[in-house]
Amino acid sequence: MEKQLTRRAFLTACGASLAATSLAACAPKVVEVTTVVEKEVEKVVKETVVVEKEVEKIVEQTVEVVKPADQPTGKLSFWGHDQHPIDLAAEGFTAKYPEIEWESPHPADRGPLITAAMAAGSGCPDLYWAEATEAQDWGCNDLLTDLTEELLPVRDDYHPLKINETFIAKTGKHIGWPGDISVSGWYYRYDKLEELGYGDIDFETLTYDDFCLMASEIAKQGYYTFCFPADGWSALFEYTLHQLGGTTVSQDGQTITAGDEKGIQAMSIVKQLWDSGGGLDVEWWSAPYWASVQEGELIGDFAAAWAKGFWEAQLKTPEQSAGYWRIAKFPTGPGIKYRTGVWGGAQLVSPKCAENRDNAILFMKYALGTLEGTALCGGWGIVPSYRPYLSSSLFTAGRSHIFGDWAFNEFWAEQETELSLEFFRPAGWGAVDAVIGKEMPPILEGELSVEEGMARIVEIATADFDRTKCQ
Amino acid sequence: MSQVTVAHRPPLVRPAKPLWKQVLAHWMDYLFVAPFFVTFLVFSVYPLGWALQLSFSQWRGFGPMEFVGLENYRVMFKDPYIVQSLVNTLQFAYILLPTGIFISILFAVILNIRDLKGRGIFRTIYFLPFVTSTVIVSIVFTQLFDDHMGWVNQGLEAIGLEPVRWLRRSPWAAKTVIILLTHWGGIGYNVLLFLGGLQGIEPEIYEAAKIDGANEWHTFWRVTLPLLRPIIFFLTVVATIGLMNMFNQPYMLTEGGPRGHTTTLMLRLFEVGIRNQRYGDASAFGFMIGILVIAISAIQIRLQRSWMG
Numbered sequence: 144m145e146k147q148l149t150r151r152a153f154l155t156a157c158g159a160s161l162a163a164t165s166l167a168a169c170a171p172k173v174v175e176v177t178t179v180v181e182k183e184v185e186k187v188v189k190e191t192v193v194v195e196k197e198v199e200k201i202v203e204q205t206v207e208v209v210k211p212a213d214q215p216t217g218k219l220s221f222w223g224h225d226q227h228p229i230d231l232a233a234e235g236f237t238a239k240y241p242e243i244e245w246e247s248p249h250p251a252d253r254g255p256l257i258t259a260a261m262a263a264g265s266g267c268p269d270l271y272w273a274e275a276t277e278a279q280d281w282g283c284n285d286l287l288t289d290l291t292e293e294l295l296p297v298r299d300d301y302h303p304l305k306i307n308e309t310f311i312a313k314t315g316k317h318i319g320w321p322g323d324i325s326v327s328g329w330y331y332r333y334d335k336l337e338e339l340g341y342g343d344i345d346f347e348t349l350t351y352d353d354f355c356l357m358a359s360e361i362a363k364q365g366y367y368t369f370c371f372p373a374d375g376w377s378a379l380f381e382y383t384l385h386q387l388g389g390t391t392v393s394q395d396g397q398t399i400t401a402g403d404e405k406g407i408q409a410m411s412i413v414k415q416l417w418d419s420g421g422g423l424d425v426e427w428w429s430a431p432y433w434a435s436v437q438e439g440e441l442i443g444d445f446a447a448a449w450a451k452g453f454w455e456a457q458l459k460t461p462e463q464s465a466g467y468w469r470i471a472k473f474p475t476g477p478g479i480k481y482r483t484g485v486w487g488g489a490q491l492v493s494p495k496c497a498e499n500r501d502n503a504i505l506f507m508k509y510a511l512g513t514l515e516g517t518a519l520c521g522g523w524g525i526v527p528s529y530r531p532y533l534s535s536s537l538f539t540a541g542r543s544h545i546f547g548d549w550a551f552n553e554f555w556a557e558q559e560t561e562l563s564l565e566f567f568r569p570a571g572w573g574a575v576d577a578v579i580g581k582e583m584p585p586i587l588e589g590e591l592s593v594e595e596g597m598a599r600i601v602e603i604a605t606a607d608f609d610r611t612k613c614q
Numbered sequence: 615m616s617q618v619t620v621a622h623r624p625p626l627v628r629p630a631k632p633l634w635k636q637v638l639a640h641w642m643d644y645l646f647v648a649p650f651f652v653t654f655l656v657f658s659v660y661p662l663g664w665a666l667q668l669s670f671s672q673w674r675g676f677g678p679m680e681f682v683g684l685e686n687y688r689v690m691f692k693d694p695y696i697v698q699s700l701v702n703t704l705q706f707a708y709i710l711l712p713t714g715i716f717i718s719i720l721f722a723v724i725l726n727i728r729d730l731k732g733r734g735i736f737r738t739i740y741f742l743p744f745v746t747s748t749v750i751v752s753i754v755f756t757q758l759f760d761d762h763m764g765w766v767n768q769g770l771e772a773i774g775l776e777p778v779r780w781l782r783r784s785p786w787a788a789k790t791v792i793i794l795l796t797h798w799g800g801i802g803y804n805v806l807l808f809l810g811g812l813q814g815i816e817p818e819i820y821e822a823a824k825i826d827g828a829n830e831w832h833t834f835w836r837v838t839l840p841l842l843r844p845i846i847f848f849l850t851v852v853a854t855i856g857l858m859n860m861f862n863q864p865y866m867l868t869e870g871g872p873r874g875h876t877t878t879l880m881l882r883l884f885e886v887g888i889r890n891q892r893y894g895d896a897s898a899f900g901f902m903i904g905i906l907v908i909a910i911s912a913i914q915i916r917l918q919r920s921w922m923g
Contacts, residue, residue: 426782430763574890606693
């Protein structure tokens with residue numbers, strides 16, 4: 144008998160033992176699981192019987208009102224940013240439809256994640272809070288549920304701009320439900336302006352020239368009237384372009400129009416704002432931004448209506464300036480047609496790969512198309528674009544601790560009528576907007592004229608735009 | 615003369631077994647090495663092949679993939695931001711490499727002093743940043759060098775100096791902060807390697823140098839440094855590859871600003887691929903970076919061979 148164990152024999156024995164152990168470990172487990180599952184199934188069946196009995200009981204009591212067969216059931220998943228207003232509407236929705244289970248995990252990398260899920264055709268949320276350009280991009284690629292039949296009968300309840308943002312020219316379909324109105328204004332500290340000798344401003348006639356002069360004078364006293372990061376801030380360009388009736392990209396999404404006459408004029412206004420020195424060079428909504436607001440150094444800013452929710456979270460006490468804020472229309476000037484701007488303003492979409500699309504549509508209609516739903520999500524800070532809500536006391540009576548007793552929503556209701564119908568954000572808009580932000584500094588610093596700078600922006604953005612526009 | 619007849623035995627030639635028979639004969643051996651190769655094929659070879667195919671196509675994550683030939687490579691060559699990011703990356707590499715190696719050797723020599731008290735504690739302290747998350751450290755650096763609230767500017771103002779717009783306005787200041795952060799995080803590892811190298815040098819060599827009348831300075835230049843050459847070379851190659859892939863520091867501190875002066879190749883790749891979802895362009899760009907890194911490494915290896923004799 145061979146006494147010495149060779150290396151090969153040892154390895155063979157080890158490998159065989161490992162394989163045998165693995166198989167042995169797996170095999171009985173399957174049997175065990177099967178047994179458990181069978182037991183669970185039995186249990187569920189028994190529970191179902193009980194539930195049916197209970198339902199019968201309910202039907203006996205309220206037979207004319209509730210039809211159990213009509214009660215939608217199932218799940219509904221939603222992805223958006225953290226602390227989302229749509230989650231507030233979900234509370235009302237699940238109370239109304241208790242058989243629907245709501246979940247909103249809000250993954251941090253939801254953008255790439257939903258793209259991957261839509262490409263794979265599985266793992267999609269039922270609802271997604273999509274920016275206008277995202278919805279246009281996905282809609283163009285036929286990845287979103289067609290809502291045309293549901294939306295067309297109620298289209299007059301929404302501002303045409305918001306309806307436009309849900310419409311895909313290529314397919315002729317509406318693929319989103321109008322969400323946030325995204326109107327904007329100039330937030331300002333009225334107490335500080337009074338203190339600095341600007342308590343009697345006539346905002347109706349205030350021009351950009353007046354505004355820049357005021358901003359410059361105030362900056363000399365150590366206060367800033369808006370945020371202007373030195374590495375570029377495309378929001379200011381988009382605001383002024385909207386005011387002039389211009390658009391970054393044409394309605395059909397095939398041409399970059401940022402370099403046209405209106406684009407040049409918009410950038411000239413932005414440069415005027417920069418040259419005034421009234422802008423505080425901090426990253427938008429960064430820790431130093433909020434510190435400047437709380438300390439009373441930054442006493443104004445151009446921002447959207449939906450910003451309120453974020454401001455409320457940062458400014459909680461009068462010492463942090465809560466209660467001293469007001470909002471004014473954007474300044475006017477030659478060529479300006481609208482006194483507001485658009486920044487953000489997402490909509491609800493449902494990917495085609497969603498598992499509960501009927502529930503998703505039911506939710507959209509509730510959250511963004513009823514007084515009850517819009518009042519719930521509107522309380523947070525977004526301004527739902529549902530016009531019956533905007534004209535109701537539910538909206539206009541709204542108050543916030545950052546504005547004190549001031550009826551700020553009456554202001555936003557007026558601003559809604561100021562939205563341009565010539566401003567579009569189709570697929571590819573994001574590519575152009577990113578380049579505008581990046582290439583703004585040479586224009587602001589005077590290294591390039593506005594005309595040269597805008598031509599350069601169009602040239603640089605073209606490659607990215609051509610690849611991301613709706614083909 | 616007697617003749618000796620040598621009987622030549624024909625060499626034993628075994629008929630070659632077919633591959634499957636060979637595999638079958640050694641199935642247990644293959645079973646043991648299989649996990650690595652399966653993982654390698656699934657997670658390295660397949661994605662690489664897929665990325666290569668993607669680099670010749672236009673695809674945004676959904677919809678059909680369109681073959682475009684070399685179009686993506688052409689577009690990437692014309693992208694002005696890519697040229698800028700290449701210049702920035704090479705600048706970082708040229709500053710970080712020599713200074714990093716110099717500082718590491720300096721610290722290693724100090725830590726190698728026999729009578730140094732608390733040597734172990736110092737080693738731990740130097741190595742600690744290497745195992746700390748770059749993201750967390752970047753956040754701390756952002757707070758330190760913030761224009762308005764940063765401690766560094768507050769310190770400068772306290773001694774009567776003008777505050778510096780570290781991260782948002784001045785290109786050189788932003789680059790300096792990134793270099794500081796990279797050194798702070800990477801020096802500890804280099805020091806440890808050099809320390810190992812220093813402790814591997816035989817004391818007899820130093821004694822011989824001393825007998826020959828060499829002072830400390832000569833000993834360092836003529837004995838220590840030449841004997842550390844293999845480590846210097848290893849670190850140069852590894853650090854170059856690391857620096858060409860630099861991402862965390864500029865992403866967390868400046869997001870490539872001010873005005874793109876700290877955008878590295880990897881940051882631009884992230885913008886093209888992840889932010890803009892131009893997967894075809896990003897794949898082409900990725901291969902271009904890969905080829906560049908291989909070329910630089912090959913040059914370094916050539917130089918090292920001639921340097922080491």
